Amino acid sequence: MASSSSSDSSAPQTPQLRKDSVTNRWVIFSPARAKRPSDFKSKTPINPNQQQQQCPFCIGHEHECAPEIFRVPPDNPDWKLRVIQNLYPALSRDIPAAEEENNSDSGRVVVNGFGFHDVVIETPVHSVQLSDLSPREIGEVLVAHTRRIKQLMSYDSIKYVQVFKNHGASAGASMSHSHSQIMALPVVPPAVATRLGSMKEYFDQTGKCSVCESNSKDLLIDVSAHFISIVPFAATFPFEMWIIPLDHSSHFHELDSEKAVELGGLLKLVLRKMSLQLNNPPFNFMVQTSPLGDNASQLPYSHWFLQIVPQLSVVAGFEMGTGCYINPVFPEDAAKVLREVKVS
Amino acid sequence: MASSSSSDSSAPQTPQLRKDSVTNRWVIFSPARAKRPSDFKSKTPINPNQQQQQCPFCIGHEHECAPEIFRVPPDNPDWKLRVIQNLYPALSRDIPAAEEENNSDSGRVVVNGFGFHDVVIETPVHSVQLSDLSPREIGEVLVAHTRRIKQLMSYDSIKYVQVFKNHGASAGASMSHSHSQIMALPVVPPAVATRLGSMKEYFDQTGKCSVCESNSKDLLIDVSAHFISIVPFAATFPFEMWIIPLDHSSHFHELDSEKAVELGGLLKLVLRKMSLQLNNPPFNFMVQTSPLGDNASQLPYSHWFLQIVPQLSVVAGFEMGTGCYINPVFPEDAAKVLREVKVS
Ligand SMILES: Nc1ncnc2c1ncn2[C@@H]1O[C@H](COP(=O)(O)OP(=O)(O)O[C@H]2O[C@H](CO)[C@@H](O)[C@H](O)[C@H]2O)[C@@H](O)[C@H]1O
Ligand SMILES: Nc1ncnc2c1ncn2[C@@H]1O[C@H](COP(=O)(O)OP(=O)(O)O[C@H]2O[C@H](CO)[C@@H](O)[C@H](O)[C@H]2O)[C@@H](O)[C@H]1O
Numbered sequence: 001m002a003s004s005s006s007s008d009s010s011a012p013q014t015p016q017l018r019k020d021s022v023t024n025r026w027v028i029f030s031p032a033r034a035k036r037p038s039d040f041k042s043k044t045p046i047n048p049n050q051q052q053q054q055c056p057f058c059i060g061h062e063h064e065c066a067p068e069i070f071r072v073p074p075d076n077p078d079w080k081l082r083v084i085q086n087l088y089p090a091l092s093r094d095i096p097a098a099e100e101e102n103n104s105d106s107g108r109v110v111v112n113g114f115g116f117h118d119v120v121i122e123t124p125v126h127s128v129q130l131s132d133l134s135p136r137e138i139g140e141v142l143v144a145h146t147r148r149i150k151q152l153m154s155y156d157s158i159k160y161v162q163v164f165k166n167h168g169a170s171a172g173a174s175m176s177h178s179h180s181q182i183m184a185l186p187v188v189p190p191a192v193a194t195r196l197g198s199m200k201e202y203f204d205q206t207g208k209c210s211v212c213e214s215n216s217k218d219l220l221i222d223v224s225a226h227f228i229s230i231v232p233f234a235a236t237f238p239f240e241m242w243i244i245p246l247d248h249s250s251h252f253h254e255l256d257s258e259k260a261v262e263l264g265g266l267l268k269l270v271l272r273k274m275s276l277q278l279n280n281p282p283f284n285f286m287v288q289t290s291p292l293g294d295n296a297s298q299l300p301y302s303h304w305f306l307q308i309v310p311q312l313s314v315v316a317g318f319e320m321g322t323g324c325y326i327n328p329v330f331p332e333d334a335a336k337v338l339r340e341v342k343v344s
Numbered sequence: 345m346a347s348s349s350s351s352d353s354s355a356p357q358t359p360q361l362r363k364d365s366v367t368n369r370w371v372i373f374s375p376a377r378a379k380r381p382s383d384f385k386s387k388t389p390i391n392p393n394q395q396q397q398q399c400p401f402c403i404g405h406e407h408e409c410a411p412e413i414f415r416v417p418p419d420n421p422d423w424k425l426r427v428i429q430n431l432y433p434a435l436s437r438d439i440p441a442a443e444e445e446n447n448s449d450s451g452r453v454v455v456n457g458f459g460f461h462d463v464v465i466e467t468p469v470h471s472v473q474l475s476d477l478s479p480r481e482i483g484e485v486l487v488a489h490t491r492r493i494k495q496l497m498s499y500d501s502i503k504y505v506q507v508f509k510n511h512g513a514s515a516g517a518s519m520s521h522s523h524s525q526i527m528a529l530p531v532v533p534p535a536v537a538t539r540l541g542s543m544k545e546y547f548d549q550t551g552k553c554s555v556c557e558s559n560s561k562d563l564l565i566d567v568s569a570h571f572i573s574i575v576p577f578a579a580t581f582p583f584e585m586w587i588i589p590l591d592h593s594s595h596f597h598e599l600d601s602e603k604a605v606e607l608g609g610l611l612k613l614v615l616r617k618m619s620l621q622l623n624n625p626p627f628n629f630m631v632q633t634s635p636l637g638d639n640a641s642q643l644p645y646s647h648w649f650l651q652i653v654p655q656l657s658v659v660a661g662f663e664m665g666t667g668c669y670i671n672p673v674f675p676e677d678a679a680k681v682l683r684e685v686k687v688s
Contacts, residue, residue, distance in 0.1 A: 015436050015457025017531060028457060030434040037518070090374040090662075090670045092359050108577050113359025113372060164661025172660025174381065183662055187361060191667030233452050286665035307665070315659060316516025317508030318434075318527055321630035321651070323535030326434045 016330075018234040022199060022210050027234045028326045057177035059124035069118060069148065072140055081141060082121045083148055083182075090183065091115030097157035097186060116152055116184035120144055126177050130165070131271035138264030142255065145182060145287065149253040152184040153292050160185045160192055160291050163252070168282025171311045180285075188291045195288065196302060203301030209248055211303035219331055221273070221338045226259055227266045231335040238313060238329040239278060241270055241338070243306040250299040252289040267306065273341040274310055281310040360674075362578040366543060366554045371578045372670045401521035403468035413462060413492065416484055425485060426465045427492055427526075434527065435459030441501035441530060460496055460528035464488055470521050474509070475615035482608030486599065489526060489631065493597040496528040497636050503532045504635050507596070512626025515655045524629075532635045539632065540646060547645030553592055555647035563675055565617070565682045570603055571610045575679040582657060582673040583622060585614055585682070587650040594643040596633040611650065617685040618654055625654040 015030040056064035059079065066085035073080065085093075090113075097114040122130055122141050130138065145163045152158050165180035166173040188196075202210040214232060221229040221241065229243045243266055245259070255263065274283065289304040319325050359374040400408035403423070410429035417424065429437075434457075441458040466474055466485050474482065489507045496502050509524035510517040532540075546554040558576060565573040565585065573587045587610055589603070599607065618627065633648040663669050 015434060015439075015459075017455040017457055019453040028434050030457065090359060090372050095359075109363040111361040113361055113374065115359075160666075162662055162665045164665050166660045170658065172658035181662070185666070185668070187668075189666035189668040191665065194667070284661040284664055286661050288665065309664065314514065314516035316510045317628040317630050318506055318525070320628055320653065321506045321508050321535065321632065322504075322529070322533035323538070324529070324531075324533040 022195060022214065022232070027236055028324065029330050030326055030328055055126055055177050057121045057175060057179060058126050072144060079124060080137065081123065081144055083144055084119050084121065086117040086119050086181065089117035091117050091185070111186055114157060114186050118148060118182040120180045120182065122178045122180060128178060130178050131268055131275065135265035135268055136261050138268055139257065139261035141180070142260045142263060143257050145180070146253040146255050148182050155184070157186050158184045158292060159188045162189070163287040165285045167284070168311065171282035171284050192291065196290065199301045209301055209303050211244055211305060212248055215244065219335045221335055222266060222269055224262050224266050227263055229266055229270050231331040231338065233331055235327060235331045235334065236325045237309045238327055239274065239310050239334050239338070241274070241308045243267060243270060243308070245304065248303055250290045250302040250304060252287045252304040269343060270308055272343050273338050274308070276343065277337060277341050278310050278312065281312060283308060283310045285309070366539060366558065366576070371580055372668065373674050374670055374672055399470055399521050401465045401519060401523060402470050416488060423468060424481065425467065425488055427488055428463050428465065430461040430463050430525065433461035435461050435529070455530055458501060458530050462492060462526040464524045464526065466522045466524060472522060474522050475612055475619065479609035479612055480605050482612055483601065483605035485524070486604045486607060487601050489524070490597040490599050492526050499528070501530050502528045502636060504529045504536055506533070507631040509629045512655065515626035515628050536635065540634065543645045553645055553647050555588055555649060556592055559588070563679045565679055566610060566613055568606050568610050571607055573610055573614050575675040575682065577675055579671055579675045579678065580669045581653045582671055583618065583654050583678050583682070585618070585652045587611060587614060587652070589648070592647055594634045594646040594648060596631045596648040613687060614652055616687050617682050618652070620687065621681060621685050622654050622656065625656060627652060627654045
C-alpha cells in the first residue's frame with residue numbers, strides 16, 4: 001500500500017471541496033459549520049427498550065420471528081446467533097425474478113421486487129451490544145454474513161448483496177436488540193455502480209487500486225496484521241471510518257474465518273473508540289463489496305471494505321438536492337483524534 | 345404534456361423496483377414495510393423555540409445577523425423578507441476561486457471552498473411559517489431566490505446554485521424562524537449531473553422531456569394555470585411531491601413575478617395538504633434546476649421543478665450503502681390521498 005499523502009499533516013482552516021477516487025462524491029469540508037448554534041432542543045439520547053420479554057429477537061422467543069435460515073451453533077437451543085427472514089421484507093423471495101420492464105416511451109422502468117431480506121440476530125441477550133462481544137464472537141457474526149452471501153449467490157438474478165447494521169433510533173433502527181441485515185438485490189445499486197466505475201477509472205489511469213492507495217499516514221487510525229482502519233480522504237460524514245483488508249480482495253465473502261476474528265478485533269476497537277470519543281452515538285455500518293457476477297480476476301480495481309458512520313448530523317435540503325455532503329470535520333483531524341483515544 | 349400512464353390506477357401490493365427517467369435512481373416500493381413495529385420511543389414532535397427575543401432572524405435583531413444582501417421592500421425598517429449572508433457558511437466568498445487540484449496519482453481531487461452561502465429570512469415574525477403566508481408573499485420569497493441567483497450568475501466560477509429549505513429539527517433545521525438557504529457552488533453537484541444525464545438520455549431516445557412526461561392522471565395532485573403538483577413515478581421518499589411548471593423551462597430563475605404568485609399559491613396548497621394529512625411533519629424543499637453556464641436552447645431536455653419531501657422515515661444503512669431507497673408508499677396511493685385532502 002502507498003503511504004504518500006497530498007495534504008499537510010495539519011488540516012486547512014478554510015473550506016475545501018474534496019472527491020476521492022473510491023466514492024467519486026464531492027464533499028464540502030467546512031470547519032466553521034461546527035460552531036453554528038441551534039435553538040431546537042437537543043436530540044433525545046439512545047433509549048432502547050430493555051424489556052426483553054417483549055423482544056422477538058431474544059432467546060426463547062424464536063416462535064415470534066419469521067423463519068430461521070441457520071443458527072450458530074447448529075441445532076442448538078442455546079444459540080449464539082441466528083440468521084432469520086425479515087418479517088417485514090422490503091423485497092419478496094416468493095415472486096418470480098422478472099426481467100426489467102422498460103417502458104421507454106414513458107421513461108418508466110419497473111422491475112419485480114424479487115429479492116431476499118434477512119436479519120442477523122447477533123446475540124441471544126437483549127442488553128449485549130456488538131462491541132460487547134469478543135473478537136471471536138464478532139468474527140462469527142461476520143462469517144454468518146459471508147455464509148449467507150454464499151447461499152444467495154446461487155440465484156442468478158441476485159446481482160448484489162448489501163450487509164448493513166443500524167444501531168440506535170436516529171440511525172434508523174426500529175429494533176434495539178443487536179442485529180444486522182442482509183439484502184439481496186436484483187439490480188446493482190447506484191452507489192455501488194458509481195463506486196466501481198470510479199475505481200475502474202482510477203485503475204485505468206494509474207494501474208493502481210484506489211482503496212489500496214487510501215492508506216496514508218495522516219488518515220490512519222489503527223493497524224492489525226491484515227487490516228487497517230482509516231478515515232477516508234473525502235469522508236462523507238464526520239468521523240466516518242473504513243476498515244480495509246491489506247490484501248487486495250474484491251469480495252467481502254472471500255473472508256476466511258481466521259481473518260474474520262482479526263477483523264472482529266479491529267471492528268471492536270473502532271466501535272469502542274467511537275463510543276468513547278463521541279459519547280456512544282447511534283451508528284450505521286455498511287459492507288462495501290463488489291457485484292456477485294464479477295469474479296476477482298475481472299475486478300483488479302475493486303477492493304472491499306467496511307464503512308462505519310456515527311450519526312452526528314442530519315442530512316437536509318442541501319444534501320438531498322445536490323447529493324453533495326457538508327462535513328465540518330477534516331479527515332486528518334478526525335484520524336488524529338481517533339488514533340489517540342485510549343481504550344482500556 | 346403527455347398524460348399516458350404505464351401503471352394501473354390501483355397500486356400493486358407486491359414489492360416493486362422503479363426508476364424514472366428524471367432521477368435515474370432505483371427505489372424499492374414495499375408496502376409491507378409500513379407495518380413493521382418499533383420498540384424505540386417515538387420521535388419528539390417539532391418543538392420550536394418561541395422565544396423571539398433570542399432569535400437573530402426576528403425583526404429588530406438585524407444587528408445579530410451576518411451582513412444583509414438585500415431586503416424587501418428596500419431600505420424599509422419594516423421589512424417583509426431579508427436575504428443575508430450565512431454567519432456559519434459552508435463555503436467562503438473571501439478566498440480565490442481556484443482551479444481543481446487533481447493529484448491524479450493519489451486519486452485525491454481538491455478544490456478551494458469558494459462559494460456563497462446565504463439565508464433568506466422569509467418573514468419578520470417568529471411564529472409565522474411559510475405556509476401561513478399569502479400566495480403573493482410566498483411568491484415574493486421565490487422571487488427573492490431568483491433575484492439572488494441572477495446576482496450569483498455574474499461569477500464565472502459558480503456552476504450551480506442550490507435553493508433549499510429545512511423545516512423542523514428532524515429535517516435538519518437548526519433555526520426555527522422560517523427561512524430558506526441559497527448555496528452557490530464551484531462544481532456541478534453529483535445528483536444534478538446524474539439528473540441532467542438521465543434527462544438527456546431520455547431526450548436523445550424519445551425526443552421528449554422526461555419532466556413534461558411525468559404528468560399522468562394517476563400521479564396528479566393539483567393543477568393551476570401554469571403549474572401542476574404530482575407525486576413522481578419513482579418517488580424516493582413517502583409522500584414526496586413535485587411542483588412542475590407546465591411550460592418547458594430549464595432554469596428556475598427564469599420565473600417571472602406573476603407566475604411566482606401562482607406558484608406560491610400551489611406551494612401553499614401542497615404544504616397545507618401535507619400538514620393536514622401527515623400531521624404537520626418536518627420537511628425539506630429543494631429547487632431542482634439546471635447548471636448556470638448552460639442556456640435554455642442548449643438544454644432542450646432540462647426542466648426545473650420544486651421537490652417537497654416530508655420527513656417520515658430515517659435514511660439508514662441500506663440507503664447509505666446502496667444509494668437505493670425503500671419507500672413503503674406507492675406513488676399512485678400517495679397521489680390519491682393528497683388529491684382528496686380537503687383544505688378549507
Ligand atoms: N419478529 C420479527 N421477525 C423477523 N424480523 C423482524 C421481526 N420484527 C421486526 N423485524 C425486522 O427487524 C428489522 C430491524 O431492522 P432495523 O432496526 O435495523 O431497521 P429497519 O429495517 O426497521 O429500518 C431502518 O433501516 C431501513 C433500511 O436501511 C430504512 O429503510 C428505514 O428507514 C430504517 O428505519 C426490521 O427490518 C423489521 O422488519
Ligand atoms: N445570526 C445569524 N446570521 C446569519 N446566519 C445565521 C445566524 N445564526 C445562524 N445562522 C445560519 O442559519 C442557518 C439555518 O439553517 P437551517 O436551520 O436550515 O439548517 P443548517 O444550515 O443549520 O443545517 C442543516 O442543513 C444543512 C444543509 O442541508 C445540513 O448540512 C445540516 O446537517 C442540517 O442540520 C444555518 O446554516 C446557520 O449557519
